[in-house]
Amino acid sequence: MAYASDHVMHISFRREEFRMAFEKPFRVVFLASLLVVEPICIVSCGIVSPIVILAWLPLLTGMLAAIAVMVLSALFRFEVGPNGIECYDFWCQPQSTGWSEIRSVSTVSLLGLTYLCLHRDDNLRSIWVPAFVDREAQFDELLQMHAGYDHSVSRELRKLRGSDSAA
Numbered sequence: 001m002a003y004a005s006d007h008v009m010h011i012s013f014r015r016e017e018f019r020m021a022f023e024k025p026f027r028v029v030f031l032a033s034l035l036v037v038e039p040i041c042i043v044s045c046g047i048v049s050p051i052v053i054l055a056w057l058p059l060l061t062g063m064l065a066a067i068a069v070m071v072l073s074a075l076f077r078f079e080v081g082p083n084g085i086e087c088y089d090f091w092c093q094p095q096s097t098g099w100s101e102i103r104s105v106s107t108v109s110l111l112g113l114t115y116l117c118l119h120r121d122d123n124l125r126s127i128w129v130p131a132f133v134d135r136e137a138q139f140d141e142l143l144q145m146h147a148g149y150d151h152s153v154s155r156e157l158r159k160l161r162g163s164d165s166a167a
Contacts, residue, residue: 015081018139019073020130022066028111030065037061078129080139082146085118089125097127099147105156107131116156131160 038057041047047057078087084098097120104119108128118127133139140161144154 014142015079016138016142017077017079018133018135019077021132021134021136022069022073024113024132025072026065026069028113029069030062032111033061033065034058073134080142080146085127085129085143087118087127087129090128091125093125095125095127099151099153102147102151102153105152107156107160114160116153116160118153131157 034057038053041057042053047053076088076092078085084096084101086094086096089095097118101120101122102118103121106117106119108115108117114131116129116131118129120126140157143157144151147153
């Protein structure tokens with residue numbers, strides 16, 4: 001993919017692999033787990049000890065949530081390259097598409113986690129790209145370079161990050 005800036009033509013064949021960032025999914029998984037585990041332990045198990053309720057359960061829940069998020073992050077990597085993007089659909093099935101096949105882009109927030117939902121020309125499953133990635137600046141730069149500054153994915157990403165200069 002080529003792009004021009006400052007009267008210089010750049011050509012990039014670089015493909016990069018990305019993972020979802022740790023912090024945002026961890027907060028969601030930890031809080032949801034804690035809200036489920038503590039009442040169950042208090043009501044079903046009869047645990048009333050403050051040290052267990054306020055220290056041990058949150059600590060164990062936090063460790064399990066951290067492990068779960070690390071496993072998900074390792075399993076569900078995605079790739080951005082000059083020919084398109086390889087990611088997953090809502091049902092965690094691998095999907096890939098070329099930049100020219102993307103018909104429209106929408107932003108979806110699921111439990112506070114934001115995704116770019118890429119809709120393709122062939123009306124197959126939409127690709128859900130997490131907007132919370134481990135190397136956010138590099139992801140943004142690479143996506144805009146390969147897709148093109150005026151591509152709907154680039155515009156939606158700039159809008160999401162609050163850096164849309166056209167607005």
